[in-house]
Amino acid sequence: MKHPVKRSWAEPYKMKMVELLKMTSRPERIKAIKDAGYNTFLLNSKDVYIDLLTDSGTSAMSDNQWAGMMMGDEAYAGSRNFFKLEKAIQKFYGYKYIIPTHQGRGAENLLSKVMIKQGDIIPGNMYFTTTRLHQELAGGTFADVIIDEAHNANSTHPFKGNVDLKKMDALVKKYGVKRIPYLCIATNVNMAGGQPISMQNLKEIRAYTKKHGIKIIHDMTRVAENAYFIQQREKNFKNKSIRDIVFEICSYTDGATMSAKKDALVNIGGFLAVNDWDVFEEARNLVVVYEGLHTYGGLAGRDMEAMAIGIEESLSDNHIKARVGQIEYLGEKMMEYGIPIVKPIGGHGIFVDAKKFLPHLSQDEFPAQTLAAEIYVDSGVRTMERGIVSAGRKPDGKNYYPKLELVRFTVPRRVYTQAHMDVIAESTFNVYKNRKSIKGLKMVYEPKYLRFFQARFKKLK
Numbered sequence: 280m281k282h283p284v285k286r287s288w289a290e291p292y293k294m295k296m297v298e299l300l301k302m303t304s305r306p307e308r309i310k311a312i313k314d315a316g317y318n319t320f321l322l323n324s325k326d327v328y329i330d331l332l333t334d335s336g337t338s339a340m341s342d343n344q345w346a347g348m349m350m351g352d353e354a355y356a357g358s359r360n361f362f363k364l365e366k367a368i369q370k371f372y373g374y375k376y377i378i379p380t381h382q383g384r385g386a387e388n389l390l391s392k393v394m395i396k397q398g399d400i401i402p403g404n405m406y407f408t409t410t411r412l413h414q415e416l417a418g419g420t421f422a423d424v425i426i427d428e429a430h431n432a433n434s435t436h437p438f439k440g441n442v443d444l445k446k447m448d449a450l451v452k453k454y455g456v457k458r459i460p461y462l463c464i465a466t467n468v469n470m471a472g473g474q475p476i477s478m479q480n481l482k483e484i485r486a487y488t489k490k491h492g493i494k495i496i497h498d499m500t501r502v503a504e505n506a507y508f509i510q511q512r513e514k515n516f517k518n519k520s521i522r523d524i525v526f527e528i529c530s531y532t533d534g535a536t537m538s539a540k541k542d543a544l545v546n547i548g549g550f551l552a553v554n555d556w557d558v559f560e561e562a563r564n565l566v567v568v569y570e571g572l573h574t575y576g577g578l579a580g581r582d583m584e585a586m587a588i589g590i591e592e593s594l595s596d597n598h599i600k601a602r603v604g605q606i607e608y609l610g611e612k613m614m615e616y617g618i619p620i621v622k623p624i625g626g627h628g629i630f631v632d633a634k635k636f637l638p639h640l641s642q643d644e645f646p647a648q649t650l651a652a653e654i655y656v657d658s659g660v661r662t663m664e665r666g667i668v669s670a671g672r673k674p675d676g677k678n679y680y681p682k683l684e685l686v687r688f689t690v691p692r693r694v695y696t697q698a699h700m701d702v703i704a705e706s707t708f709n710v711y712k713n714r715k716s717i718k719g720l721k722m723v724y725e726p727k728y729l730r731f732f733q734a735r736f737k738k739l740k
């Protein structure tokens with residue numbers, strides 16, 4: 280037998296402790312999802328086998344991070360863990376002034392309150408739920424300037440997170456720079472399926488915004504994953520380290536909001552970082568209203584210590600190769616089964632195209648919400664909806680009808696094994712085989728804000 284010569288990625292860590300999982304029966308799962316109003320967010324985690332709801336705050340910390348937790352300096356003011364975190368952010372990301380927050384949306388709240396005034400337009404490379412809501416609550420309106428390919432689940436563009444400068448320029452011409460406080464750039468765009476922005480595009484938008492005096496704020500929640508794709512796909516970056524690429528990305532922006540619960544490998548935490556002293560001063564003043572003193576921002580000292588260590592670990596080439604490699608493994612398995620997924624395979628999860636999976640359901644019958652519930656019933660794998668429910672309503676009350684109607688399989692960092700990935704793909708295929716008999720859902724409870732978290736549904740007959 281001939282074997283092809285190859286060298287697989289493998290996890291650059293080994294297990295020191297394990298968490299036992301509960302296995303459930305199909306009747307138990309049918310009852311659980313019904314009780315949860317067919318919303319996977321409302322399931323109890325004790326009823327979940329493999330949890331792909333989110334990669335937010337679900338990473339496994341390293342022994343080093345756990346050791347750091349014991350070094351928490353729980354002083355109310357001026358904790359030494361804060362200074363360690365501040366140093367790590369300055370060293371690895373290059374931003375000057377730092378305010379810790381309890382998580383990403385805390386930073387978004389501060390930033391939006393400080394920088395946005397009534398009637399402003401905030402361009403961004405696709406919306407993110409909490410980001411856009413904070414912009415709207417501050418009186419602004421989000422404007423999508425991502426390239427068209429990002430809205431097309433079939434496009435295999437290598438940098439679907441890129442900004443379309445023509446769209447940006449049209450906004451500047453229409454509203455004038457005075458009404459555009461900043462351009463919001465997300466790295467590895469979550470809502471597009473974990474798709475990266477290229478360094479080339481970043482340079483171009485930096486040149487454009489400099490010319491017009493517009494700031495760039497970086498949603499850097501997934502910056503390390505984005506750096507990996509630049510290293511793999513963009514000319515001249517093959518031999519650059521993730522660390523150097525991340526530093527360069529940040530250098531083209533004026534500030535950042537970070538949910539450290541994602542790439543930075545902690546269970547809770549985030550920050551706002553800016554280079555502009557005036558913005559910093561105002562945000563530092565506001566943080567005491569919403570989060571806590573500016574040297575802890577809603578976090579314990581130990582959380583800041585774990586974040587400082589996690590930031591450095593997240594920038595290791597071996598870590599990110601295995602992280603994204605695991606997603607690629609799952610995605611390729613899905614494709615072998617013929618399951619329609621968003622391509623190219625993203626950095627933090629697999630996005631199944633629910634419109635193609637369940638073509639007999641209209642978008643008003645919530646195909647992605649339906650599919651997430653069906654997969655849970657099949658195997659106890661918990662995924663989530665990223666479609667019409669997540670998109671919510673416009674300020675005028677009408678539903679957004681997003682082009683993408685997806686189920687997100689988000690993989691926590693350093694948590695599951697390749698065998699788990701096999702089970703996930705096998706279960707999705709089982710649902711795929713029986714898809715014609717699947718009925719849609721009706722929404723019976725709709726919360727006012729971020730409805731996808733708490734909405735409830737009933738099965739259509």
Ligand SMILES: *Cc1c(COP(=O)(O)O)cnc(C)c1O
Nearest residue numbers: 382383384407409469498500538
């Ligand atoms: C998670 C996330 C946020 C919000 O962060 P939280 O820590 O959940 O508040 C903002 N932007 C992006 C791209 C995210 O993925």
